[in-house]
Amino acid sequence: xxxxxxxxxxxxxxxxxxxxxxxxxxxxxxxxxxxxxxxxxxxxxxxxxxxxxxxxxxxxxxxxxxxxxxxxxxxxxxxxxxxxxxxxxxxxxxxxxxxxxxxxxxxxxxxxxxx
Amino acid sequence: xxxxxxxxxxxxxxxxxxxxxxxxxxxxxxxxxxxxxxxxxxxxxxxxxxxxxxxxxxxxxxxxxxxxxxxxxxxxxxxxxxxxxxxxxxxxxxxxxxxxxxxxxxxxxxxx
Numbered sequence: 001x002x003x004x005x006x007x008x009x010x011x012x013x014x015x016x017x018x019x020x021x022x023x024x025x026x027x028x029x030x031x032x033x034x035x036x037x038x039x040x041x042x043x044x045x046x047x048x049x050x051x052x053x054x055x056x057x058x059x060x061x062x063x064x065x066x067x068x069x070x071x072x073x074x075x076x077x078x079x080x081x082x083x084x085x086x087x088x089x090x091x092x093x094x095x096x097x098x099x100x101x102x103x104x105x106x107x108x109x110x111x112x113x114x115x
Numbered sequence: 116x117x118x119x120x121x122x123x124x125x126x127x128x129x130x131x132x133x134x135x136x137x138x139x140x141x142x143x144x145x146x147x148x149x150x151x152x153x154x155x156x157x158x159x160x161x162x163x164x165x166x167x168x169x170x171x172x173x174x175x176x177x178x179x180x181x182x183x184x185x186x187x188x189x190x191x192x193x194x195x196x197x198x199x200x201x202x203x204x205x206x207x208x209x210x211x212x213x214x215x216x217x218x219x220x221x222x223x224x225x226x227x
Binding site: 004033035041042043044045048056057058059090092097098099100102103104105106107108109 | 143145146147149151156157158159160161164166202206209210212213214215216217218219220
């Protein structure tokens, strides 16, 4: 029972490079989301999806793109990495967004450093 | 933007009961209150969820008053391994959409 799987676990980028953080879940969850967590801080919502083909912005969407072509996968793309994007990125999924269905299961995180 | 408010930090000793209160004045009528625990270098983990009155599971209790503008997570007889950050989460209206936005959390330190 894998749950939410994030790859890679660690990544170092140079300023201006692009990359994709992968997130996959095997629980047939409709809702998926991406958060970032800076050192000593709380989680901030980047983007989320309520189902295949449907995405929306969170609190801090600038510099990131998402798409949801399947129920299982929700990749996060950094278009042109900046040092301010150095953070730990968490992917989460739940049965839905509505109350009582929105218990989220989180992945182990991707630790990203942008030099 | 309706967010939650929690104490930044709390200290306790092993064996004590710990109560962490969260304020959510603008909670929607049909919204639930969900609590998560996060250890360093790990993703948050679901603890408990409730709508009103009291909910209890094997690890915690959640108390919600009738007006639902706050909630209290109760951890009975804490141990060193309960040292973590605890977040309460309710939905927030932002840009005409309902979103799951975390507050700052409460950093609990359990001392021997």
